Amino acid sequence: MTKTLPLPVGLSRREFARCAAGVAALAVPALHAQSSNRIVLGQSAAFTGAAAQLGIQFHAGAKLFFDQYNAQGGSGRQRVEIAQMDDGYEPDRCAENTRKLLADDVFALFGYIGTPTSVAALPLATKAEVPFIAPFTGAMSLRQPFNRMAFHLRASYNDETELIVRNLHNLGLNRVAVFHQNDAYGKAGLDGMTLALSSRNLKPVATATVERNSVDVAAAVATINAANPQAVVQISAYKSCAAYIRAARKAGYGGSFYNVSFVGTQALADELGKDGAGVVVSQVVPNPYAGSKPISREFRDAIAEGGNKVQPNFSSMEGYLAAKLVAEGLRRAGSRVTRESLISGLESLGEQSLGGYSVSLSGRDHVASSFVELSMLTGDGKIRT
Known part of the structure; x- marks a missing residue:
């Protein structure tokens, strides 16, 4: 039986007290334009090189969520898929990948890894009016000034x-x-x-x-x-x-x-x-290892249901949460999902809790969380x- 993932339903900010793997199969994707039964998110990230585990683990967590989301019917019977491309954490390669993804008409850009790569990609997404969602970076230069195409999950x-x-x-x-x-x-x-x-x-x-x-x-x-x-x-x-x-x-x-x-x-x-x-x-x-928050237990349960193929860690947890945020935006986007309706759906989120992880989005604020702990x-x- 397929387990139903809970819908987004607060969290405490804990300050630290005293004292201070996985391998992904990576062929360059065969990309296709949007179709009536697929929503394709484009991801350029480090899947090789000195930062490879960041891309591999984030992608694994996001795919884990979307695989189970799709098994439950996806977004209005549309499967959500990730077209991944390796940029080796190099801005020039990332920009080239992004142009290819945009030329192939991906629905949104998602889960880019790093500041220099995201800095290269965001202007391209903005010009193309394609949402740029949940980059794995806390740089203020990607958050200010406000950009309607950019949505950030993580704190700065x-x-x-x-x-x-x-x-x-x-x-x-x-x-x-x-x-x-x-x-x-x-x-x-x-x-x-x-x-x-x-x-x-x-x-x-x-x-x-x-x-x-x-x-x-x-x-x-x-x-x-x-x-x-x-x-x-x-x-x-x-x-x-x-x-x-x-x-x-x-x-x-x-x-x-x-x-x-x-x-x-x-x-x-x-x-x-x-x-x-x-x-x-x-x-x-x-913390993906402790059961103090419902989202941590949900994440580990999802890993078990998926055959324990995903390593539980902070990077894969962030990918899982980023995918969950996208799914909530799609749910709110209505029966006929467009890029504009996804933006509106995410902006309508208001203050919500993703299993104890508080997020808040609006038409004036596209930074979902300020949660930090040590x-x-x-x-x-x-x-x-």
Whole structure:
């Protein structure tokens, strides 16, 4: 028997206390224009390269939801499908993919992974008047100024860095350095850190960069270690952050490490193994491993029903929630779904709870959530919040 997924029906913001895999089959899709029985969402994301697990896991969570949604009849007997294309987390490839997806008349763009790639894609979606839904990024540049085509599920990097700095400040850790990717994502995170620190009359004691899709961190380690920070906040992807942590510790650094959610928490834990103990990561979706919220239990039940083919982690949970948000927008779009009616459907959401994960959308606000909490790697591949 197919289990009925509950319709979206509040959540508490928990602050962190003291102390601070899967493989996807990836052929380039054979794309087709919209038809009477299919709604195709186009996704350009990293499915190979140094950020691959982010794309793989997000896509797996979204597909898990849509597979079960389609088994229940989809949207007015229309199946919802994702046409995925690999951009390797490179903006030029993402822009090329996006042009191909738009030329093929995908219904909407969905689940793009990263700031530099989304920055390349959003203007193309806007010009084509195609909705751009749930990008895996918290950059303010994609949220301001307001863009009617863009809908964001997750909290911003400003929300994440504010919580990180608040936690550090409460612990008396005020000498903070920032290790960041040398691109739009890294700048967005650095801007958030600078804003949060300046509100407490502080500034980074040092900053250093790493190139996107690189693990060449030696110069960054030397620069930051020389400043003797109490904590290093990392704004990069899991491979470079793991390389930095190992290199910094080998060079004698004994302080704390904090990361924003884009790092890919489970991927970072897998990269670091026992070296991950004590590393902190901010999260923008509920804990997928604990049963404290109905959405977490629903997610794990869906994985079990789907044959346990999806790894439960924060990235796949975000994909699942993003798909759930799209489905709610389609439900509200009426019997004859168009791009315009999907936009109106999402804007009519108001304040809702997706199983304890609060979201709110309107005609003036397309950022669904500001939920952030902190988590910690335990060193045995697990994460606790």
